[in-house]
Structures are given as C-alpha cells and as structure tokens.
Amino acid sequence: MDKPKIQMVIITGLSGAGKTHAVRALEDLGFFCVDNLPPNLLPKFGELIVQSKGKINKVALVIDIRGGEFFGTLSDGLHNLGAQGIECEILFLEASDETLIRRYKESRRRHPLSDSSRIFDGIKLERQMLTDLRGQANKIIDTTDLSSQQLKAQVIELFGKDEQSKRMRITVMSFGYKYGTPRDADLLMDVRFLPNPFYDPNLRPLTGNDEPVQEFVLSSPTTRLFLRKYYSLLRFLIPHYIKEGKTHLVIGIGCTGGKHRSVTLANRLAAALAKQEYAVTVKHRDIEKDRGGNERA
Template sequence: MTPTDNNTQENRQNALELVIVTGISGGGRSTVARALENVGYYVIDNLPEALVGQAAALAAEGGPEVQRSAMVLDVRSLAFMTDLVGVIDELRSNGFRPTLVFVDADDDVIIRRYEKVRRAHPLQGDGALLDGITAERRLLEPAKESADMLFDTSLLNENQLRSRVEEAFLAPSTPGLQFTVMSFGFKYGIPRDADYLADVRFLPNPYWVPELREFTGQNPEVSKYVLSRPGAEDFVDSYSNLLLKTVPGFEREGKRYITVAIGCTGGKHRSVAITEELASRLNESGYPTTVQNRDAGRE
C-alpha cells in the first residue's frame, strides 16, 4: 500500500462517525438505536463483538449513506462475552474514532420493565430475574466505566430518551469536546449520567414570586431575576471557567462528551436559568453545547 493509499484510508476512517451502543438489557438500547436512525445513522443491531472491526472497515469504505454508522451490541450474542473495551481500543489503534454509548437504569426499573413485557432476562437461566441482571452488570462493568456517553433511563420515558439521544447526535460531531448542560429538580432524583453536578438552591427561588411562579427559567423575567441575585453571576463565571480548564485534559484522554447537571428544588426556575446561561458561555467559548431541561415541564 502506497503512502497515498494510507492517507486515503486514514481520511476515510477519520470521516466515519462511528457509535457503539451497549448497556443493560431493558435499559433502552432499542430506543437509542431508533433515535440514531432518526438523525441519519445506519444502525446495525445485535452485532457480534468479533465483527465490529470488520463492520467498521466496511463502513469506512462505503458511501455517504453509511458514513454515520451505529452498532448495537448486547448479551444475546455469545461473542459478546469477551472484551468490548479491547475491541474499542483496537478500533482506535486502527485509526477509527468510535463513541461508546452505555444505557443503564436502576435494577427495580429494569425488573418492572421485564415484568411488564413478561420476558426472561437473557442471562437469567434457571435463576431469578435479578440474577440475570446482576450477571449482566458484572460483564458490562468495564464497558460502562469506559463509556463516552452514559444515558441513565431510570427517570426517562421512551420519548424523553429519544429526544436526548437525537439532541446529542443531531449534527455531525466535531473533533473537539462537546458539552450537554442539563437542568433538573432534586425532588425528582439526581441524574446519574452527569459528569459534573452543581446545586443552585443557594439562590432565592422565583417560585415565591407570584408573577414569576408559572414560568420557567427560560422566561426572560425569570432569568433576569435569578441571574441578578447575589452570587449568581459569580457562580456562572467560576463554574464556566472551571469547566473550560478541564477541557484540555479531557481531550488528551480522548473524552468527547461532557454532561453537566445543574439542580434546584423542582428543576423549573433557578436551574433552568443557570443552565441556559452556562450553556451560552460554553458556546461562546467555542465548545458546542446542547441544553436539556429535564424537569421544567413537570409542574
């Protein structure tokens, strides 16, 4: 192979937007796959782990319709019981830039989902449903620890998960780090898929201002109220600077997606206003940032 051929192959591999999806059975992998299809990915479901490298090579040589490819791996294939992290590392050593997505949920949520559809877990065997879930968690723990993006679906319905995935992958990815800034309400649970978590309940709550109560933090008057409280601007300045200072290190480690969660009591006013402002600062600094207001519509 000539140097020119090598360069051409490398360019094709770099151009390929490759997503590997795995996670706990019942966590929502199928929904993630459909969402990726909705934003233009060619999705291969239930792919044996041993064929990932070959499929990636074929996609790199293919036409525009497969330049955004996603592969869904799960325990239905016995070939999965090896070393997914090793497969990802091999892809990277061969010039590919895969994004590993892991889908998870609490055990009790997984159990309810299985009971609803009346199916056995693929690793359950003659044991209980929880035995299968526990065995799968043990197998997938290295992949979870190495994931670029983690979607915890414990508190998400199918439409919410689909929206989050579509927002994350709607536009072709850029080489640098990308942020997702998410507002949430502590009373609805902490988002466990966040890389950073901040509490803005130190700010006065617009809920107690009658003319602001019904609106969210996206409303200009609510935003103005929140950001004008003592400590609000200092917090946004300091937190955005902290995040930006971590970017070079994360990029050196190969991390491409960072999720920042901002919480208040109900996830409607303070956290939304701070989330919108923080995302604006990150975008202005040159880092593509999407906003997700998880709980803003619950009240």
C-alpha cells in the same frame, strides 16, 4: 492517498434500555448496522470495513452481554480497531431498575442473566458486569423517562449532523434534587445555597424562564460570583474532556424543585458556553412538576 475516515459507534448498555431503538435511529441516518455482534469478531469485522475502501464509512454495532463468554473480549477488540485506524465511539444506554423491570414485565421476556424468576437479580448482575464499560463510554443516555421517539431524537441529535458532531456537544440540564439526580450527568452542581425565590409569593408560581425570577436570582452578589467561578472552571475542564476523546458532556444544575434557581443558572451557563462555539442544548427536566408551588424550588 489518505485512508477513508471510518466512523464506528458501539451501542451497548443495560438490557431493556433501548438499544434496539437506538440502532434503528442510526440505520435511518445511513449507518451500516449489525445487532449482537460477538466482540471477538470485531477485528475481522474492522478488516472487512477497511477493505470496502470507503464504501462503508459509518457503522453501528450493538454489543452487549448477549455475547456470553465472548463479552469479556470487547476491550481487546476495541484496541484492535484503533490499531486499524477506525474511529470508535461507545454509546451506553441505561435506565432505572424500576423502569427496566416494568419493561421486562410488559414484554414478558426473560432477562438474559436472570436464571431465577427475579428480573432484578439479572439487572443487578448486568450493572456490575458493565461498570468498566460504562466508564469508557463517550456518550451515555438515561432512557428512564424517554419514549422511543424521544430516544431516537437524542440519537439523531448526537450523530446526525456531520459538521456539528466534530464539536463538543454539551447539554446543560436543570433539575430538582427532590426528584433525584440525572443518571446521565457527567458534572453535578448543587445551587441550593443561593437565595431562593420560592419565599416570595409573587415569584413562587413563576420559573427561571421568567424575567422577575431571573432578576431575583442574579441580583445576589453570591450568585454572580458563583457564575463567574463555575464558568471559569468549565472553560478549564472542557478542553481536557475533548483531549481525552469525550464528545458529549452533560452538566446538571440542581436546586430543590428544579424550577427557579437551577433554571436561571442553566440558561445563563448555556448561553455563555454557546459563545465558545460548542453545540449547546438546554433542558429543564423538572420545570413543569408541582406547578402549584407547594414545594420549595
């Protein structure tokens, strides 16, 4: 008889980035959840899950720097889980320094790594400690601009659909460089080299969701050639990401203001990728900013 398949999600990341909200969302999805499990207990915990003989087949564990001196054993613990046949994904949560500082001040809690009164010192040290772990993560969520409900929705989107979760999930995100690059993007493409609708007064107040802007952007031979070449590159890359165990890919498409060129191209790329039977979501991060049209888009 085949062993029951066990899905395990390790929730980790920066303190104050929303790990508690994420684990609550997974608990609502039927995951067996444990907060602040010491990493050196992972192998024993895995044994208990296997011994349940399928009664517990979805598990979410919050493991972070609160584990203190035991945190350094996480890599060995993850390796032992693989040897036990437990499928393990790492969900890494992060946010900007400014956001984390604001959240700590609002909660009036001390950062676990801050020996002094400066919260920033603890955040800086924690980022350094988590650099390698972030690189191993299957999924990364930047919670800087997310409410607790929006974070919950993203977690449910990633883990709540059993059949779709077997496919690569792709988020194509348009953004404006003047507002900063998305921190959770795996791939970034700068399309500011393409003709800009901003300089047409009739197109300036519109967005890449409007047909006149789409016609302007896509009428350029350079745009059409870029789309073909970049889509060809993505078709080459994505299967290799899947082979390496990645299940969620965030593709950032950026122009100056995030309203015209990036929106048009993000929509086109998402539609093309969806035809490949990937689970594709389109997000336009900055489309509603500066609607007065005073900045180049």
